[in-house]
Amino acid sequence: MSQILSKTKLSLIVSSALLIAACSNQNNEATNAMNDITAPIAKKVPHKMVIHNHTRVDDYYWMRDDSRKNPEVLAHLAAENDYMKAQLQHTEAMQEKIFQEIKARIEKDDSSVPTKKGYFYYASQMQGENEYPIYVRSSDFSGSNLEVLLNVNELAKAHDYYQVSGLSASPDGKLLAYGEDTVSRRIYTVQFKDIAGKTLLDDRLEGTNGGIVWGNDNKTVYYIKKDPQTLLGYQVFRHTLGTPQATDEMVYEESNKAYYTGLSKSKDGSSVFIWHSSTEASGVSVIDADNAKAMPKKFIEREEGHEYSISKMNDWYYINTNWQATNFRLMKVNKKHLGDKTQWQDVIPANDAVKLEDYELFANHLVYQQRENGISRLTIQELSSGKKQQLSFNDTAYTLSLYGNNELKNNKLRLYYTSFTTPGTHYDVDLNTLDKTQLKQAKVLGDFDSNNYASERIFVKARDGKKVPVSLVYRKDKFKKDGTNPLYQYAYGSYGHTIDPSFSVSRLSLLDRGFVYAVAHIRGSEMLGRPWYEDGKKLTKMNTFTDFIDVTKDLTAQGYGDKENVFAVGGSAGGLLMGAVINMAPEQYKGIAAAVPFVDVVTTMLDESIPLTTNEFKEWGNPKEKTYYDYMLSYSPYDQVKAQDYPNILVTTGLHDSQVQYFEPMKWVAKLRDYKTDDNLLLFKTDMEAGHGGASGRFKRIHDTALQYSFFIDLLNKS
Structure with a gap:
């Protein structure tokens, strides 16, 4: 019997050894196969572009595919992803370790601080391993009778990417509107939900920017429709619940493509504001929220170089304006003088050394945020007496923001505070005494x-x-x-x-x-x-x-x-920064990470069919004018790639990016591969389901961070 057992054991040992060897060989073969993957070399198809008697040749122009379905483009992106994975395969354990340590610091069950609007206090909850929030409300701050408005985790189950935008309850609190994007192009479909019945209405608003503003009758809504090509929100429509979207009335159309269009409602609930915003000018049109047939009225005529925003309280409009004020000032005007700038009165005078950044109106207080020498400060002024007090904070530098101050009749200010060493902290500040009540500080586990x-x-x-x-x-x-x-x-x-x-x-x-x-x-x-x-x-x-x-x-x-061992990081326009500095001073950096980088500046800014281009002329210049063309060409990362050594580079993008199109970094990487004279890493990752903001979900995003950190730490370890 013992001999039989011994033979059986021996047989199992031999079988196990053979199995382990086979698995080992398979793993080695897989590893070797990954290691054998070479950097993808893109084909060149010369594309001439001539302007101002100057010719540029773009060998990789063919990579642009607005449909995002071209097999050759998708195959090249897949090859880049495979190459990146192969080159960083040895860091996967480190990536997982960093992912887990970051995740372990995050409190899994977490709720936002409730904010009051109308009859209810609204908040969001994160639970367990959930990637998305659950939106809730209660009739009191403590949440004693909590009701679920929207569980985004349930809505996201059927989608690789899911984003909710613009949650907004009707004035009577019975209906909920929200936008959803399942592609990451930031084109949303607005849905309406009966909160008590937990059922969706038949109304669906397609092709929107994701938000709506309610009229005061609880059935009229205003929304912005986007151009499907340029993605500009340029038309404001009025929809009545229960009617087809096709019958909606357009109340405003922006004819100037240099302007963005936005919507909001005044704090006193009386007005709907249509915002007209460009880089160096802005405007506002006002609609009576009580009149479902009202048309917008211009606050004042738009002027080149004049930027302003407004708030309303009772019969007065308050205006944050750069009119004769480089760093802005606060003024006010009575509603009977709507449209007449000569009637504006100073509230906070202009100060060339101090930038007025934000303000909040309350029934008897004005709170305003200014920045001096780079540091924000808050001043609370009693309107009846003019008495001013200033809030103080301990850190030498910090972030300070006002939020959730939706009620005029309130003696408390809600603010958010954080610094490099202070986790995000929420306060209610007594407007009379300045006493701060800490409502919550983010826990770091x-x-x-x-x-x-x-x-x-x-x-x-x-x-x-x-x-x-x-x-x-x-x-x-x-x-x-x-x-x-x-x-x-x-x-x-x-x-x-x-x-x-x-x-x-x-x-x-x-x-x-x-x-x-x-x-x-x-x-x-x-x-x-x-x-x-x-x-x-x-x-x-x-x-x-x-x-x-x-x-x-x-x-x-x-x-x-x-x-x-200097590592530099930037995203979007910060990715442009990365591209420019490594052309100009590559020797300064061991490695860089460029996320969704805007690098093909001149070509993009010459093409008005590309989303956002026309809005950017006042930021970068219009290359149709030779002065700007020459200047932009002198720093454009893609155009300035040259035969030289570059740092180790990690580039990331999303196939469905609506702000910086995927083909900009794709072309840039291809050109860098062709020109660079070093053996340093050049890695390119495309998230095939994501857009400009990267992956959706709170934990999924950590993987991107872990990848970047591991990339740098690995380079450091090799030093």
Whole structure:
């Protein structure tokens, strides 16, 4: 019997060994097969483009396919994805480790702070492994009688990509409108739900921007329709529930393609605002929300160079305007003088050193947010007495935003606060005493201790003498100011968009590994006011790129980072920044990550059929004018690719991107492969289901972060 058992054991051992060997051989073959994958080399089909007596030849113009169905294009993108996966296969364990450690810091069951609007308090909930929120409401702040409005997880089940937009309850609270996008092109279908009956109405509004505004009769809605080619929202329609969309009345059409169109409702509920916004001018039209047949009236005539926004309280309109105010000022006018700018009165006078950024109206208070020397501050003014008080905060640099202040009759201000070392914190502030009540602070699970981290705010001298603000954060016990820490440098630098320091649970995975994280507040943002933006757009755009390079050089010279291990990151217009700096100063960077990068500047800006092009002329310039053409050509990343060594590069995009079309990074990577003279990595990943914002779902997005971090850490480990 023992001999039989021994033989059986021996047979099992041999079989197991053979099976393991077979599996091992299969794994080795798979690994070898992956390693044998070579970088995809794209075919060249010369495409001539002539303007201003200048000829450009684009060998990769063929990659543009607006239908996103061309087999050759899709095959090349798939080949790039396979190559990227093969080259980073050895980092998959690291990617998974970083993914899990980031995910482990996130509280799985989490709710937003309820905000009151009308009869109810509205909030969202994240539960367990759910990727999407559940939207809820209650008649009180505590949520004692919670009802579910929308479970996005259920709606998303049938889709690879799913995005909800513009949730809005009717004034009587009985109906819910929301937009849904299942492609990631940001073209939404608006649905209407009977909240009590939990059933959908027959009404469906196709081809919209995702949001609606309710008229006060609870059955009239206003919405914006998009051009399916350019994706511009340019028509405002009025829909009556229970009627076909085909019979909807168009109440406004934007004829100037340089303008975006938006919709909102005044805080007092009396008016619907149609917003007309371009880069250097804006306007507002007003519709009576009580009259289902009312037509829009211009607030004032639009003027080139005049930017403003409005709010309404009782008989007065308040106007945040740059009229004779470089950094904006707040004015007001009585409704009887609608259309007459000469009747405007100062509320907060112009100040060339201080930028007026935001404000909120309450029945007896005005709250306004200003930025001075790059730092935001809040002032609360009692309207009856004129008494002013200023809120104070502990961090040297931080993010401050007002939200959820939907009620005029309220003695509390809701605000959100965060810094590099302070997790997102929600407060209610008593408008009379300034006492702050902390409603919630984001929990960071695990062994996080904010005292382990330090942040700094410094100024770096640019090559033309301007001082560029830089925000830094690092882990204290991992940092030595001796030039040995790897440096991760981020910036955006366009559209006046300012990146204030804010907390990130993902970033901890870098800081805990010894990285110094820096945000360069370069020109093109409004960190130092409106002039800072003006000095980084159109014919001064080059300042954006040189500022970034100068910050890199200075930070390494000061010992904040290792000059041999600098990693730079930017997305969208920040991807343009990445493309420009590696053409201009490739030797400064070990690796870069460019997400959805806008890199084919001249070709895109010459083609008005491409979404958003016409809205961008005042930001970049119109290349149909030779002055702008020559200037844009001088920095356009795609046009300036040359035979030289480049850093290690990771490029990511989404096939359905509606803002930066997939073919821009696709062409850029192909051209870089052809020209670069180094053996460094050039990797390109396309998410075949996503668009400009990347994957939908809170945990899915972490995979993209883990990929980028692993890419950099692997390069660092090879140093």
